[in-house]
Amino acid sequence: MDQSDPMPGNSTGNDNASAHDGAALPDARALAELSRKLDRPVVLVGLMGVGKSTIGRKLAQALGTRFVDADDAIVEAAQMSIPEIFEKFGEAYFRDGERRVIARIIEDMHGHPAVIATGGGAFVDAETRAMILDKAIAVWLDGDLDVLVERVSRKSTRPLLIGKDPHEVLSRLMEERRPAYCQAHIRAVSDAGPQAASVARILAALEEYEG
Numbered sequence: 001m002d003q004s005d006p007m008p009g010n011s012t013g014n015d016n017a018s019a020h021d022g023a024a025l026p027d028a029r030a031l032a033e034l035s036r037k038l039d040r041p042v043v044l045v046g047l048m049g050v051g052k053s054t055i056g057r058k059l060a061q062a063l064g065t066r067f068v069d070a071d072d073a074i075v076e077a078a079q080m081s082i083p084e085i086f087e088k089f090g091e092a093y094f095r096d097g098e099r100r101v102i103a104r105i106i107e108d109m110h111g112h113p114a115v116i117a118t119g120g121g122a123f124v125d126a127e128t129r130a131m132i133l134d135k136a137i138a139v140w141l142d143g144d145l146d147v148l149v150e151r152v153s154r155k156s157t158r159p160l161l162i163g164k165d166p167h168e169v170l171s172r173l174m175e176e177r178r179p180a181y182c183q184a185h186i187r188a189v190s191d192a193g194p195q196a197a198s199v200a201r202i203l204a205a206l207e208e209y210e211g
């Protein structure tokens with residue numbers, strides 16, 4: 001890869017993404033070594049349905065680190081589901097709570113490696129994004145619109161999608177949010193292939209980033 005590329009793993013089509021396409025994870029020694037190098041949490045950002053929660057849990061398993069899903073932590077703190085929070089208090093209130101919860105999770109890690117899955121809108125909030133960029137390694141999980149639409153259609157618990165056409169909403173959010181997601185330290189692709197392949201691509205990009 002061009003050494004001046006600011007986004008390791010920032011590849012599409014047939015360039016160096018192909019080097020990371022295999023589902024094979026690094027061996028245990030390489031994983032332990034990478035985990036040892038990580039002195040900050042890895043924070044997954046990206047659109048709804050791209051796999052932050054699912055792939056994040058598997059990434060943490062591979063690295064032998066803790067995993068926290070920020071959405072679950074918000075639900076626990078609020079004692080309310082995410083659709084209920086949106087309905088009762090609105091999105092702005094949710095974003096404030098989300099920022100505080102993510103800050104607390106990162107703080108609780110005390111600079112130890114961990115994997116944190118955020119909700120799709122967290123990194124779009126300027127303050128939350130600045131905090132994540134300062135204190136963590138931000139990994140943008142990116143995927144094709146059609147893949148995301150198919151995945152979000154499996155569950156109806158996302159307030160921004162309830163009663164709406166997921167293709168229409170996600171294509172609009174993809175446009176609106178791309179400039180924010182682009183600021184992540186790392187980009188990795190989550191495609192329709194095996195989940196292990198997505199995990200392997202993130203690990204390869206982290207390895208490249210950590211040097």
Ligand SMILES: Nc1ncnc2c1ncn2[C@@H]1O[C@H](COP(=O)(O)OP(=O)(O)O)[C@@H](O)[C@H]1O
Pocket residue numbers: 046047048049050051052053054055117151152154190191192193194195198
């Ligand atoms: N790489 C992947 N390959 C296949 N299915 C996936 C992949 N990542 C996520 N999924 C599935 O897509 C759905 C949405 O994933 P989820 O992790 O909830 O996304 P997010 O947290 O980014 O909204 C889940 O049913 C999950 O099992």
Ligand SMILES: O=C(O)C1=C[C@@H](OP(=O)(O)O)[C@@H](O)[C@H](O)C1
Pocket residue numbers: 046047048049052053071082118119120121122157158159160
């Ligand atoms: O994109 C968003 O604004 C949201 C994404 C959701 O999380 P996932 O991205 O994990 O689905 C959840 O935080 C909430 O419904 C809002």
Ligand SMILES: [Mg+2]
Pocket residue numbers: 052053054071117118119
């Ligand atoms: Mg999620």
